[in-house]
Amino acid sequence: MHVLALAYVALLIVALGVPLKESRGAAAYRRQHHALSLGMPPSLRARVRDASLNVILFIPLGILGRRSLRQSGVAPLPTLLVIVGGSMALSFTMEALQHLIPGRYSSLLDVMTNTAGATIGVTGGMAVQAWSRLRSVGTLS
Numbered sequence: 672m673h674v675l676a677l678a679y680v681a682l683l684i685v686a687l688g689v690p691l692k693e694s695r696g697a698a699a700y701r702r703q704h705h706a707l708s709l710g711m712p713p714s715l716r717a718r719v720r721d722a723s724l725n726v727i728l729f730i731p732l733g734i735l736g737r738r739s740l741r742q743s744g745v746a747p748l749p750t751l752l753v754i755v756g757g758s759m760a761l762s763f764t765m766e767a768l769q770h771l772i773p774g775r776y777s778s779l780l781d782v783m784t785n786t787a788g789a790t791i792g793v794t795g796g797m798a799v800q801a802w803s804r805l806r807s808v809g810t811l812s
Contacts, residue, residue, distance in 0.1 A: 672742050676735040680761065683728065687765040691774035725784035726791065732758055733792020751793055758789030 736754040745753070762785035769775040 672735070672739045676732075676739040679731055679735050683732065683761070684765065686728070688768060688772065690772050722780070722784050725781050726788035729758055729762070729785045729788030730792040730795075733789035733794075734796050735792075736789070737793045737796040747797060751797070754793040755786060755790050759786045762786060 733754055736757065737750055740750040740753060741747075759782065762782045766777040766779070766781050768777075770777040
């Protein structure tokens with residue numbers, strides 16, 4: 672599980688660091704955009720796609736990180752704090768680097784949506800585990 676979690680982190684680093692092709696309106700947006708601002712891409716469609724993708728990309732990080740830490744015997748609360756803090760640090764670092772990569776823009780909203788995705792993954796895993804425990808207790812009675 673540890674290797675899988677680390678491999679996913681490496682995949683995220685590569686995916687978030689790849690230069691992208693300039694899209695329509697992106698050049699004007701980049702000229703007005705400041706690093707790690709709260710701005711988003713110019714079109715509504717791009718905003719929704721960007722936010723959704725950021726959440727979806729980080730859900731597996733929360734799931735894999737939780738399973739890896741729980742396998743190592745880390746308690747639930749420290750697991751939650753490590754996954755949320757680690758995903759926020761990873762996201763912030765990548766967003767800061769994206770400001771220097773052609774075709775990419777950085778945004779604090781991306782950091783927030785990435786962190787939300789990891790939080791959904793880790794808390795979802797905790798909820799599934801709690802639910803399965805409750806079900807197994809209920810079937811034994």
